[in-house]
Amino acid sequence: MTVTLDFPELFGWESIPAAAIFAVLYSPLFVVFLYKIIHERQRVLFTMTLFCLIRVAAFTLRAISIGVTSVGEDEGVFIATEVLFSVGFFGLLYSAYTLVLDRLELCDDNHPTSTIGDILHFARNRRLFRLALVVAMILGIVGIDMTSSNPTSSTGTTLRKASAVVFLILTIVQVLQTVVLIRAEHSNKDPLRNPHVSLFFGVMALLLLVREVFTVATINDLSKANDEDLWYPLVALPEWLCAVIYTIPGLIPPKVDNPPDLPLYTQGYYQT
Template identity: 50%
Template structure:
C-alpha cells in the first residue's frame, strides 16, 4: 500500500514514545479516580474517571497506530482512536464545570448574578450543549477520516470546535465568579464544609488554573480549525492539547479538591 493508505501517517500520528508515555501516566490516574469513584459516587467523579480510562485506551491505540504499519492502515482503528479523543473531552470539561458549580453552591455573595449567569449555571443546558458538540464532532470525524476534503464532515467538526470553545469560555467565566465569591465569603464557613486540605482551601485558584489550561487547549483547536494537518501536528498537539489535559487531571487529584461524599455540597442549604 502507498503512504496515502496509512491513515496514521496521513494524519500525522508518528511518535510511539510520546503516546506510550501519556498512556503510562494515565494508568495510575485511572486507578486513583476509580478508587475515588467508589468513595464518592457522583456524576462529576464518574465523568473524570471515564475521561482517564478513555485517554489511557486512546493513547495506547495511538502508540499502536504510530508504531505498526498494518495498524496504521486500519481505518476502523484510526476512526476509533479519533472518536475516543473527541468523546473524552466531555468528561474533562464537564468535570471542571460541575465541581465549580458545587463550590458556587456554598457561596452566599455571588457576583454577576444576572439572568445570563443563572442560565450558564444550568447544568442540564450545559450538559445538552456539550453532548451536542460531541455528537457533531464524532459525525465529522467519521465523515472526514476516509476523505479529509469532505465539506460536510469538515463543517461539522468546525461547529463542534466552536461549541467547545464557547463552553470553555463560559466555564472560565463561572470560575472567575467563584474566585470573587470565595474571596468575599467567610473562610471559616467554607472550612466547616470542605475541610482544611490544599484543594479545599485553595480550590477556586486551582480551578482557575484548570480553566486556563482548558482555554489553551481550545484556543489551539480554534486557531487550527481550518487545517487538519496543523491541528494534528504532534509538535504542537502534545504540548497544547495533550499536556494541558494531563495537567488538569493531576490538579483534580489534589487532596480535597473533590469534596468527600458526606460533604457533598449539592445537598447543602444556601
C-alpha cells in the first residue's frame, strides 16, 4: 500500500493568498534591480536581482503546492521550494556584509580597540565569511532533504540546527559590524559624508537578526517554525523589507571610473 503525503499540509503551509501576495511584491523589486543592472553592472545588483527572482519562484511554487493536490504530493517540488527559500538568504546577508565593509574601509575610525573589535576585524575577511555562508547553506539543504522524507530524522534536524546557528552567528557579526559603521560615520567630521545611509544598514541588520533568531528559536518545533501566523511576519516580511531598503538611492553606490586625482568618496559613498 502506497502512502502519499500532502507536504504543504504536513509542514504547515496553508495560505495561498499570502504566498501569492509575496510573489507579487517581489516582482516589481526584481524589475527595479534588473533595470539598475542595465545601467550599472555591479555584483550586488546581480545578487539582489537573483534574490528577488528566487523569491518570486519560491512563493509561486509554495502557492501552487498548496492549491494543486498533485503538486503538493510531489516531494521534489517541496524540496525545491524549501531550497529556494534557504539559498536566497545567502545573497541577502552577503550583500549587506560587503556593502558595510566597503563603507567601513573609508572610515578613519573603523577598528574599535577591544577584544570584540579584534574579532570583528578578523571577521572582515570576505573569503572566510563567504565560506561560512556556503557551509551553512549546504548544511541547510542537506537537512531539508532529509527531513522532507522523514520529518523525525535526527540527522536532518541536526544539520538544519547547525545551518541555522551558523547563519545566526554570521548575522550577529553583521549587526556588530553595522554598529561600528554607524559610530564611525557619525563621528566623522567630513561634511560631504552622508551618515544616514549607515542607519538604513542598521535597520536591515536588525531585520535579518529577527529572521534568524526566530529560525533558531523554533528549530526544534516544526509546527511553530512553519506557523504562517509567525513565519510571514518574522521571516518573509523582514526579508522583503530588506530588499526594499536596497532600492533606497545611495545605499548601493554607483560604479564610477574616477580620474586618479579624485577622492574615493566621489564613487557614491558620500552625498554630493
